[in-house]
Amino acid sequence: MTRFFFFDVLRFATSVMVGTIVLSVGCNDVVVDDPAKAQFEAAFQGRCGRGSPCDQLCYELHDGMYECDCRMGFILQEDGYSCTELNSTASSFYSMNEVDGGNEEDVLYQKDAIFDVHLNENFTEDDERNLNNTLKSSEKIVSTSTTEIPSTERPCVLDCGPNGGCVISEESSEPVCLCPLGKGGERCEKDLEIRSPRFTGSSWLAFPALRGAYKHVQVNLELRPESYDGIFFLTGERDDMAGDFMALLLHQGFIEFRFDCGSGVGLVRSEETVLLNQWNHITLYRHRWDAWLQLNGGKHIQGRSKGLFSRITFREPLFIGGTGNTTGLSEKLPVSGGLKGCIRHLEVNDHLYKFALEPSGEASKGFGIEECTADRCSRVPCQHGGKCLTSETSAVCLCPLGFSGDLCEIRVDLEVPSFNGSSHLRYKGLGEEALTWLDLQVTLKPTAEDGLILYNGHRGNGIGDFMALYLRKGRVGFAYDLGTGVAEASSQHKINLGEWHEVRISRTGRLAILEVDNQIPIEVLSPGAFTQLSLPQNLYLGGVPNFNMVSPQIKTRSAFVGCVQKIEINGKPVSILAEALGGANVDNCPHPCIAKPCGEDGECVPEMDYFTCRCKPGYRDQLCSRGPPGFSGTDSYLHFNDPATLTTLVSDPLDINVRFKITGSDGLILWMDSGSGDFLSLGLERGALVLRYTVRAEEIVVVHNSSTVHDNLWHRIKAVRNGGSGLLVVDNGPGITHQFVDVPSQRATQEGLFIGGIPDENLSTGGRYKNGIKGCVADLVLNTNFRLKLVGHTAASRNVLECEL
Structure with missing residues (x-):
């Protein structure tokens, strides 16, 4: 059988030639002058089983290839298949990982390793020059003693105490302090004990680099995300992501594991999305090229990395909840921001991490870490699929459509929807219906002076075209952006709270007219030359799940409080509840229709405080x-x-x-x-x-x-x-x-x-x-x-x- 040798150490080219190493293909021999200084991984053509030359362990690879390995306490020899007891081949080229129970680890994967290179007599000056150039190109200076706080476009001048930094908040656009691990408060003046960290998207924790994990990694963690995107587990070979790496992240709500052993990125992606604002359990297992992922006890999803290399070099710290000082993410990962949410359990290769700062914990650094309050939800058992949300002092249930009550325990037959400031209903976006013109009528009864009534945007991050109807300081406002700037109309007078009002919006091209009850109509013209409004995202009524999806041009950052009984779009009435794709925390408004005055075969049509009855199809000539x-x-x-x-x-x-x-x-x-x-x-x-x-x-x-x-x-x-x-x-x-x-x-x-x-x-x-x-x-x-x-x-x-x- 002809053998073909493919070596992981080729990733280091000639920069890691130890002893006298001569490689050849085919029938030529492999010459190693000092076999005690090199450990090789060889891939052979063929299959494991009878006829395999492996001394101890054999692994099926791919494309008709297999690889030999040795049990703990043995090392693979230069022939690629025989094993020798570690004690009999002790060499400075190997080191034992005492923390992980004595698993051997190649010094090639150790930080700051020094290699003693001996050249054979046939090594020419050109070979030496090429070797030196390769060594220089592979050198890397790793420093984790200092951490740079993310730079901002506008000056940030808050005094955040020793080792604290000032950043501009993405949500409020105001300066806030990013405190070092163990500190909190507006100016990092408070001492915090971190047991379960909460990350804000700009925060992260750093642990020492993984040891004994270059071949096998098993991760178990519990995650409570507050948004659908963010990196929460990242480590690798270099801080610019140019070498090997391993990342666990959220992308559009799906869990993704991405890893590179040196010759191409492998990807494993969950089939289901995570549950927002709920604890999710994630299990990850990687063995060489192969990996599998499991979310919330569901299906095992498998994948593998590209190429023949099977080891991952870990020199960088293990960053949790964010990216730390890592750069070059845009070329390797689909997201670049950190996690928004909590982690309460992290276990890697049977080692359970403690999140506090050394010496009481194991974290070497951290910034912007808060103590997670989500465990308050354990005392608030939301029913019928309700989701628990926490504030600084309490926890409340966010109830799905059709349920209400403190624990979502009450089934509600909705007639006229009421919104409490944490509610919303979601519909198919307006899309091309609002491209050139829009005629919108809404009948509502507010009980608070501020709140977002209707919103439809072009992107999920609030950028681009949008249209919004809202209340601000008691006045009705309508704003829209066709791509060349925001136009905004506001009612001349405040409207009375606790009373029904009729609002009408008419928009044609750049021109829009706002009419509120009997007030004087307000006209507004959008800037620029664009005349079309592109709204492919969902339409939201009464609020939104997250105000990050709302254009920053909308100054109202709270949800509507009150009742909405009628919506008409381009002359077509919207069945507010029947056409909703989803929603949360929607209850019934006090209204006669709640009593179903039209019977089981009639429809109650609200008309301000009153109603009319409309027979269902097929019943006009019967009941x-x-x-x-x-x-x-x-x-x-x-x-x-x-x-x-x-x-x-x-x-x-x-x-x-x-x-x-x-x-x-x-x-x-x-x-x-x-x-x-x-x-x-x-x-x-x-x-x-x-x-x-x-x-x-x-x-x-x-x-x-x-x-x-x-x-x-x-x-x-x-x-x-x-x-x-x-x-x-x-x-x-x-x-x-x-x-x-x-x-x-x-x-x-x-x-x-x-x-x-x-x-x-x-x-x-x-x-x-x-x-x-x-x-x-x-x-x-x-x-x-x-x-x-x-x-x-x-x-x-x-x-x-x-x-x-």
């Missing part, structure tokens, strides 16, 4: 065609006296929302009696809408006579009893609170809720009403979420017909 109850005005009513209704009637305040159409200027619409002697009535008296109720032996009367409601058209009424104060609102108009106090008259008590009338109106109401209404009542909701079932009801009824719509 939805069954009209609401109709009343004749005399001895015609519905009577509810079930326990749930009675309990609701005694609540204070009591909010009543009713939709009706009637004829006739007089008639009783509602009568409520909880059985305690007090009552509440809503009716028409000489064409005026009147709310009456008793409180502590007094009768409160509120009269609304500025609207006509007995015109046989549908109207919606909101009536509120709040102690001694009453309120009437008709068709979303102004609220009427003018009232007077009357002396209650005698009446016959009948417990429960009557709709449309009451038996013997004159006697039952103490002469206040002579008859019920002639007309229909379609919807009745109490306290925003208690809906009376008027269609298919189980209440007692008399002379109730189907309403003619």
